[in-house]
Amino acid sequence: MIKRIDYRKLLSKNLKNFEYYQSGASLPDTIKKFGLEIKDIIKIDANENVFIEPSWMQEQIKKCLQKINLARYPDPLYIETRKSLAKYFGLDYNEIIVGNGSDDVFMTIFHTVIDNQSEILVAEPTFSMYKFFTDILGAKYSYVLLNDDFTIDVEKLLSKVSKNTKLMIVASPNNPTGNTFQTDKIKYLIENFNGIFILDEAYAAYSNISLIDWIHKYNNLIIIRTFSKSLGLAGLRVGIMALNKELADILRPIQIPYSLNIVAQYLVPQLLKEKEYFLKKIEEVKKEREWLFSELTKIKELKVYPSKTNFILARVLKDGLNAKIVCEELIKSGIIIRDRSKVPLLSNCIRITVGTRKINLILLKQLKRILGD
Known part of the structure; x- marks a missing residue:
């Protein structure tokens, strides 16, 4: 006799109205x-960088593989990777957390800050994974619409803040609209929001605008970067979080161990030399x-x-x-x-x-x- 259980009864209540992410x-x-x-x-369809020659990248990977013992776990603290990123972005390595793509570093933030009483606030349309993370944890996803020209109404956004709003997320440049938001408006939001403000800069390399050094001015600011877009590493999954050291020390222990694989840990420092x-x-x-x-x-x-x-x-x-x-x-x-x-x-x-x-x-x-x- 084959045993059968109704596993649907075991599923998290958070998945009752869950909308699955539609990837490329x-x-x-x-x-x-x-x-x-x-x-x-x-x-x-997936905003990958098709301008990086596969043969060039394969040569970089070959060089990297000569140094790697795949039988060993990667460095759990990602020291050399973080130091190379710190040099690249002009930060201290203690101000950087790395992970298995930006999705991984986002989930570290969400798991640390969000519970089912929390609220996340965004301006739609924006990257759909923010709602995905929110729904998984059973939190409330709140939003205001952008203006018809895709500009952001900061007063309207701030008016939606409640006592339960822990995270506000803005992507600039924004996906899927493609535009950037004015720097003074982002500054206004950071200064007038008393929660954690996440600025997703996944596409910043294509805009010539980055506010990554603002983490030294605002202790509630987290900047997200990814190597999937400009550096052509979508298949390797490398995400970066830049934030003040005090907040980093709180988030880092929550991250899943060994989330950045050993190939990425060796390859990232090597690639950053090819700026x-x-x-x-x-x-x-x-x-x-x-x-x-x-x-x-x-x-x-x-x-x-x-x-x-x-x-x-x-x-x-x-x-x-x-x-x-x-x-x-x-x-x-x-x-x-x-x-x-x-x-x-x-x-x-x-x-x-x-x-x-x-x-x-x-x-x-x-x-x-x-x-x-």
């Missing part, structure tokens, strides 16, 4: 569903972003929004078409972009990662075909 497309699933081959797929290479690639992305933006604006059935990231948001205007149909038609041609139409304020919107010129020309050709331009 799965390549194996897309290949199977549409009968494509991997060589025919152009994946520009000029990455700066060059970032400039290439920015230059191509402006070209792609200009070309997309020539398609009259699209409303294209300016970007300070490595992606561009656009709204489908053509009668009889919507974002979902456009994405589905592109997939038939092997092109994967992101449908953002279910996000607040973003009806009929698509999000496109900036590709190389070759990729962008193929994309533009197919978009013009689909939109009848």
Whole structure:
């Protein structure tokens, strides 16, 4: 006899109305569903950096692997990794916490600060993982909408603060809108919020604006950075939290041990020595972003929004078409972009990662075909 239990009765009550995170497309699933081959797929849906040459990165990894004994656990304190990051960002290594992608460092904050009586406050639309973290812990997710031009109303946001609001999170540049928020408005929010203010700078390298040194002025400020975007390490998962030492000393013991793998611990210091290479690639992305933006604006059935990231948001205007149909038609041609139409304020919107010129020309050709331009 096979034993069976109703495991649904065992699930956390926090999962009752839980909305699962929808990540970028799965390549194996897309290949199977549409009968494509991997060589025919152009994946520009997850804001990865396609400008980093795989062969160059593979050489860096080969150098790194020669120093590594995979039978050993990584350094649980990540000392050398943190020191190299501190030098790169102009901080003290005790002001840095690293983890398995920015999701991991976010969860460290949430697990330390949030309980089911807590409230998290954001301005929507924004990165959907903030709600994911909140829902898992059974906390309250509160938000105000951005203005129609995606600017932020700081007074409106602050008016939503309650006695239970422990975290306020702002992403600048913002995902999925692509714009930055004015520095004076971010300053106003930090100074007038008596909880922990998290500034997510995942895309800061593409905007030339970072407030990471502000952690020395505001002890309630945490800056989040990631290596998934500008440094092309989405597959390795490296996230960074910059914050004052006192708060870091509270958060660090809460983090899951060995969350940053040994390959990442050796590779990050090595890659940071190649700063000029990455700066060059970032400039290439920015230059191509402006070209792609200009070309997309020539398609009259699209409303294209300016970007300070490595992606561009656009709204489908053509009668009889919507974002979902456009994405589905592109997939038939092997092109994967992101449908953002279910996000607040973003009806009929698509999000496109900036590709190389070759990729962008193929994309533009197919978009013009689909939109009848």
